[in-house]
Amino acid sequence: MNYAVIELTPDPEGLGLKRIFTLRKEKKMKTAIAIVMTLVLATVWGCQSSSPRGGSAFTDEGFKVAVPTFATEIKQGETKNFTISLERGKYFKQDVKLQIEATKGISVEPTSIIIKASEIPDVQIRIAAAQNAAIGEYSVSVRGIPKTGEPASTAFTVKVVSP
Numbered sequence: 001m002n003y004a005v006i007e008l009t010p011d012p013e014g015l016g017l018k019r020i021f022t023l024r025k026e027k028k029m030k031t032a033i034a035i036v037m038t039l040v041l042a043t044v045w046g047c048q049s050s051s052p053r054g055g056s057a058f059t060d061e062g063f064k065v066a067v068p069t070f071a072t073e074i075k076q077g078e079t080k081n082f083t084i085s086l087e088r089g090k091y092f093k094q095d096v097k098l099q100i101e102a103t104k105g106i107s108v109e110p111t112s113i114i115i116k117a118s119e120i121p122d123v124q125i126r127i128a129a130a131q132n133a134a135i136g137e138y139s140v141s142v143r144g145i146p147k148t149g150e151p152a153s154t155a156f157t158v159k160v161v162s163p
Contacts, residue, residue: 067156077131086121
């Protein structure tokens with residue numbers, strides 16, 4: 001019997017999986033190659049990265065979505081403007097669609113906006129808390145989706161306080 005051993009070792013960041021396949025017949029070699037290629041492609045392209053960078057894995061060819069990092073308080077019944085910025089790498093020249101969602105209890109406008117490659121990378125969003133909104137913290141998530149490449153996601157917290 002012929003044996004083929006294929007080993008897929010962890011990537012340098014420790015995110016990959018170690019798999020060993022032992023095959024007993026030569027005709028199963030094609031199956032093993034297909035499995036390995038599928039795992040490699042899934043590792044390289046298929047999984048969403050928890051990284052805040054989108055677009056390309058290369059620093060100069062990707063982008064980040066920057067959200068407020070300071071205290072973001074809003075009073076009940078109030079509407080405030082916040083700035084979201086797109087930090088482009090030197091060679092990243094794509095339009096990026098921003099999808100913005102807030103947890104129930106506050107509202108955000110617009111919920112979708114396209115930042116053209118030729119435009120200023122800062123956009124203003126309006127967040128409103130109803131007069132009877134519960135006091136507490138709410139999450140606003142922002143997802144940047146380029147024409148090609150990986151999306152980038154981040155979130156920030158808005159605290160609703162009494163007037």
